[in-house]
Amino acid sequence: MGFTRAEAFPSKWLNAEAFKPANGGPRTLTIREVTQEVVKGDEDEEKIKYVVWFEEEKRGLGLNVTNWLLIEAMYGDDTDNWLGKTIKLHATKVPFGKGLVDAVRVLAPDVATATAHVNPAQQVWAKFYLTLTDEQKLNVNAILGGSPSAWMAKAGKDINACIAFVKAAFKLGAEPVAEAPKDEIPF
Numbered sequence: 628m629g630f631t632r633a634e635a636f637p638s639k640w641l642n643a644e645a646f647k648p649a650n651g652g653p654r655t656l657t658i659r660e661v662t663q664e665v666v667k668g669d670e671d672e673e674k675i676k677y678v679v680w681f682e683e684e685k686r687g688l689g690l691n692v693t694n695w696l697l698i699e700a701m702y703g704d705d706t707d708n709w710l711g712k713t714i715k716l717h718a719t720k721v722p723f724g725k726g727l728v729d730a731v732r733v734l735a736p737d738v739a740t741a742t743a744h745v746n747p748a749q750q751v752w753a754k755f756y757l758t759l760t761d762e763q764k765l766n767v768n769a770i771l772g773g774s775p776s777a778w779m780a781k782a783g784k785d786i787n788a789c790i791a792f793v794k795a796a797f798k799l800g801a802e803p804v805a806e807a808p809k810d811e812i813p814f
Contacts, residue, residue: 658682
């Protein structure tokens, strides 16, 4: 019997390959800890990367903003609150440059249970955000500026107004919303 590349060159990081159907598909894992790791970036510059480690897996998942926001929407913004909680990881294609690449994305194991630990505005946002396509999530920045985490921090005043604006921008069946300058968005 031969060897696979993953066996020959093991990595300490989880990647999309681990969650493809041929390798068991999506998996639910329990968060053991979140750490900061120094990794080499472009041109060998050192960067700090936040990594989620799991009870059931030796390899860690380096967090990008999208996956951080999805976990934050479920369990709050303090990573200490994530410990012992479960998330489902799956492989998907995401836009990158002019094409699509494989990526790991976070799903709630059960949205109703997962969002019970955060405030009502975050629960509404989490349920809405998880319905967006990857392309729509990437367009979030273009619609209101800033990042989804900045919206979420501001959204406590009127999350439904935020969602209505986003739906209108995506033409997702919302009532038309007059375009407002970014400093007049009601949250």
